[in-house]
Amino acid sequence: xxxxxxxxxxxxxxxxxxxxxxxxxxxxxxxxxxxxxxxxxxxxxxxxxxxxxxxxxxxxxxxxxxxxxxxxxxxxxxxxxxxxxxxxxxxxxxxxxxxxxxxxxxxxxxxxxxxxxxxxxxxxxxxxxxxxxxxxxxxxxxxxxxxxxxxxxxxxxxxxxxxxxxxxxxxxxxxxxxxxxxxxxxxxxxxxxxxxxxxxxxxxxxxxxxxxxxxxxxxxxxxxxxxxxxxxxxxxxxxxxxxxxxx
Amino acid sequence: xxxxxxxxxxxxxxxxxxxxxxxxxxxxxxxxxxxxxxxxxxxxxxxxxxxxxxxxxxxxxxxxxxxxxxxxxxxxxxxxxxxxxxxxxxxxxxxxxxxxxxxxxxxxxxxxxxxxxxxxxxxxxxxxxxxxxxxxxxxxxxxxxxxxxxxxxxxxxxxxxxxxxxxxxxxxxxxxxxxxxxxxxxxxxxxxxxxxxxxxxxxxxxxxxxxxxxxxxxxxxxxxxxxxxxxxxxxxxxxxxxxxxxxxxxxxxxxxxxxxxxxxxxxxxxxxxxxxxxxxxxxxxxxxxxxxxxxxxxxxxxxxxxxxxxxx
Ligand SMILES: Cc1cc2nc3c(=O)[nH]c(=O)nc-3n(C[C@H](O)[C@H](O)[C@H](O)COP(=O)(O)OP(=O)(O)OC[C@H]3O[C@@H](n4cnc5c(N)ncnc54)[C@H](O)[C@@H]3O)c2cc1C
Ligand SMILES: Nc1ncnc2c1ncn2[C@@H]1O[C@H](COP(=O)(O)O)[C@@H](O)[C@H]1O
Numbered sequence: 001x002x003x004x005x006x007x008x009x010x011x012x013x014x015x016x017x018x019x020x021x022x023x024x025x026x027x028x029x030x031x032x033x034x035x036x037x038x039x040x041x042x043x044x045x046x047x048x049x050x051x052x053x054x055x056x057x058x059x060x061x062x063x064x065x066x067x068x069x070x071x072x073x074x075x076x077x078x079x080x081x082x083x084x085x086x087x088x089x090x091x092x093x094x095x096x097x098x099x100x101x102x103x104x105x106x107x108x109x110x111x112x113x114x115x116x117x118x119x120x121x122x123x124x125x126x127x128x129x130x131x132x133x134x135x136x137x138x139x140x141x142x143x144x145x146x147x148x149x150x151x152x153x154x155x156x157x158x159x160x161x162x163x164x165x166x167x168x169x170x171x172x173x174x175x176x177x178x179x180x181x182x183x184x185x186x187x188x189x190x191x192x193x194x195x196x197x198x199x200x201x202x203x204x205x206x207x208x209x210x211x212x213x214x215x216x217x218x219x220x221x222x223x224x225x226x227x228x229x230x231x232x233x234x235x236x237x238x239x240x241x242x243x244x245x246x247x
Numbered sequence: 248x249x250x251x252x253x254x255x256x257x258x259x260x261x262x263x264x265x266x267x268x269x270x271x272x273x274x275x276x277x278x279x280x281x282x283x284x285x286x287x288x289x290x291x292x293x294x295x296x297x298x299x300x301x302x303x304x305x306x307x308x309x310x311x312x313x314x315x316x317x318x319x320x321x322x323x324x325x326x327x328x329x330x331x332x333x334x335x336x337x338x339x340x341x342x343x344x345x346x347x348x349x350x351x352x353x354x355x356x357x358x359x360x361x362x363x364x365x366x367x368x369x370x371x372x373x374x375x376x377x378x379x380x381x382x383x384x385x386x387x388x389x390x391x392x393x394x395x396x397x398x399x400x401x402x403x404x405x406x407x408x409x410x411x412x413x414x415x416x417x418x419x420x421x422x423x424x425x426x427x428x429x430x431x432x433x434x435x436x437x438x439x440x441x442x443x444x445x446x447x448x449x450x451x452x453x454x455x456x457x458x459x460x461x462x463x464x465x466x467x468x469x470x471x472x473x474x475x476x477x478x479x480x481x482x483x484x485x486x487x488x489x490x491x492x493x494x495x496x497x498x499x500x501x502x503x504x505x506x507x508x509x510x511x512x513x514x515x516x517x518x519x520x521x522x523x524x525x526x527x528x529x530x531x532x533x534x535x536x537x538x539x540x541x542x543x544x545x546x547x548x549x550x551x552x553x554x555x556x557x558x559x
Contacts, residue, residue: 013487013507017377026374037488092353093346118487120373120380121356124343127314131347136419137314139340142481152423156482157336158256158435160427164312164420173340176488181475210352210386214368216378219513225520225530230539233547236519237555239535244517246439246496247463247555 001055001146003046004108006099006125007074008036008089008117009067019216026119026216035070038114042174044183046112047078049146056080060102062087062095062205075195076187082198087205090213092124098205099125100132108169110151115140115173126173136166142177248283249275251301251331252320252341255290256427263333263395263436265299270391270398271331272300272405273360274367278328282405285320285412297407299400304409310416313340319414321348329367330390335435342392352384357393358493358514367391375487375510394514395436396493434483437466439496440515442485444470444508446501446522446541450478455545456500462552468492470502486511501541504529521545 011017011031018027035043046057059074061067062085071082085102089095103111111133113126123139130137142161143154149168154161156175172178187195228236240246251271253264271282281302286293288306296304305323310316316337320330330345332338334355346353352367358379359370367389373380384390434440441460447453453467460467467483474484485492487510497515501522502508509532512518520529520536521544530536537544 011374013510016506017374019378026378092343093350096347118375121375121491123339123355124346124353127340127343128347130314130419131317131344137340137344138420139313140336153420157425157427158261159431159433160425161482162422162426163424165423166420170420176484177481210346210350210384211354212383212385214381214383216373216380219376219379222532222534225533225536227530227536227538230537230544233537233544233551236535236537236548237551240496240517240519241555241559244496244534246517247552 001049001053001110002108003049003055003057004103004111005039005043005046005057005059005074005079006111006113007039007043007059007061007070008114008119009033009061009063009070010036010117010119013037013118017218019218023215023217033070035073036114036117038116038175040184041176041178042112042114042172043074043077043079044179044185045144045174047185048179053146058083060085060099062089062098064088068200071200072195073187075198075200076191077185078191080198082200084200084202085205086202087207090209091211092122093128093210094206094208096125096128096132099129102203103133110146110168111171113171113173115175126171130171133171135169135171137171137173138164138166139173141172141174144172144178248281248326249278249329249331250320250323250327251282251284252316252338253284253286253296254333254335254337255287258289258291260290260295261333261335261436262400263335265400266395266398267331267333268296268299268301269401270360270393272403274329274331274364275300277361278364280328285323288411293409294407297405298402300403300405302406302408304407305412306409307412307414310418311422312418312420313337314344315416315418317341317344317348319416320345322414323412324349324388327388330388332390332392334392334394338392342390346390349388351388351390352386353390353392354382354384355392357391358397360398372514375491376514377510394493396438396495432464432466434466434468434485434490434492437492437494439463439465440468440492440494441465441498441500442468442470442502442512443473443500444502445472453479455549459498459545459549462549462556470508499529499533500545502529503527504532
């Protein structure tokens with residue numbers, strides 16, 4: 001089985017976000033980049049499938065050379081090979097088209113994405129990719145079993161869960177639940193050493209974009225908190241009703 | 248015209264669906280065009296959408312999944328200038344599928360109505376609410392998926408003509424089981440969210456959290472460690488790596504206020520933090536705070552709210 005895990009390269013969850021002075025882009029100064037947390041669950045799921053039934057795992061990122069350490073980290077965690085599609089990921093549809101071209105030239109049985117990237121919070125690439133490939137997709141996927149060429153996927157829907165079956169190849173938008181937090185792996189020394197010699201190939205991607213980011217800004221700062229004494233909860237109820245009009 | 252997808256569940260419209268029609272009406276008024284709502288043929292009271300500005304209401308046998316429905320909508324693009332979808336679980340797969348099928352320009356996580364329409368420019372949350380992006384939908388059909396609760400519902404009469412539509416839809420997945428807790432408020436759409444963290448000490452103490460949620464008609468949520476240890480289901484985990492919420496009121500009980508937690512909740516209009524530690528970072532992100540023991544404050548809050556509800 002051939003599994004593709006799509007990985008986005010995003011600011012660490014603890015990063016304080018700043019934008020360039022003209023507001024045109026993220027200011028990367030002092031920001032550490034990591035594997036998108038949703039994709040870590042997907043990568044670990046791929047490793048579980050490999051260990052249970054055998055598979056080749058390819059990790060892929062659409063981005064510039066600066067994302068290669070992130071791909072190497074995925075190799076150190078256990079992926080077999082990596083592909084960087086050289087393109088600036090300007091918008092999801094162009095990213096999805098580039099990934100689609102790669103998939104059409106290389107047969108994959110299962111394409112695992114994360115539900116969303118924590119940078120631009122698009123939640124777009126997996127569904128777009130499935131539509132471009134004309135294959136099934138399950139988003140917010142919190143459980144997956146593969147039996148031959150059939151997948152059973154459990155997904156979060158509003159207020160509950162649904163279970164779907166589909167034929168491979170398919171696209172997953174995964175999240176925690178696909179595997180558990182405790183299953184996530186950190187690269188060990190041996191993994192880091194072998195990752196250096198695993199193949200990381202570079203292919204050219206598409207440019208262009210259907211959307212244009214015009215400006216970024218930070219949300220307005222909150223005004224100071226109003227403290228209420230613990231024995232005056234009635235005062236909190238009054239404020240919520242009269243001042244903030246929340247109740 | 249602006250096409251708006253109107254979701255229903257068990258034949259009832261969702262709250263976010265009325266908001267979607269209001270969104271489409273505002274956009275259509277700017278563009279000087281009409282609003283066409285697409286609804287499931289089973290949905291009761293399709294004419295009620297006229298109240299929020301629908302000029303025509305096409306009823307249709309809809310596919311079961313977002314991608315299937317997107318396939319249907321993609322065949323209905325004649326005369327359409329823009330598409331509105333609420334960012335529900337269904338909307339989150341429908342909108343990007345549609346965008347790919349028609350090579351459109353999509354903004355997800357949208358928090359504003361258009362500030363201009365040639366091209367459409369909107370604001371959206373990025374970097375888990377740590378940033379706001381202004382985005383132009385410059386090439387192809389503009390498609391907007393908005394965050395439920397971000398826009399609000401507004402009444403404005405539309406012509407409301409009912410048409411029966413047809414477009415065949417195929418789902419590429421088979422639905423084998425659906426389980427949705429009845430009578431519970433779904434987290435992404437909730438106007439009030441009561442959320443608790445590790446300060447609650449154990450799952451057996453969630454009774455008062457559920458009681459508070461019930462008094463407020465709220466959804467319940469939790470911090471990440473609470474769902475990691477299994478005190479609460481994953482589906483309640485809010486934050487940067489969980490569900491991002493946008494309610495009118497977010498009450499955080501026994502949650503420290505780590506940056507990853509705040510990233511998913513800071514878009515809430517009003518935040519209340521209850522914590523024993525006066526230095527808890529949540530107080531910096533909150534509008535109202537109580538330094539106190541949850542086991543003492545929450546029961547009192549329930550009592551006061553009951554009294555308030557009885558009097559109002
Ligand atoms: C990659 C990554 C992603 C993450 N994503 C998320 C995310 O999406 N969401 C998320 O929530 N976290 C996330 N975290 C975890 C986050 O960093 C914090 O660890 C977590 O939010 C802390 O949860 P907590 O506030 O419930 O627990 P704690 O930090 O243990 O805080 C408990 C709080 O309860 C207070 N308390 C104790 N007893 C009482 C009492 N009797 N009454 C009132 N207050 C009391 C304490 O003063 C304390 O402030 C992430 C972390 C990482 C590394
Ligand atoms: N530039 C990219 N390169 C590779 N995969 C990506 C990229 N952007 C998004 N993805 C994949 O699509 C998922 C959802 O991302 P997004 O649509 O950006 O929220 C991510 O979790 C990745 O699996």
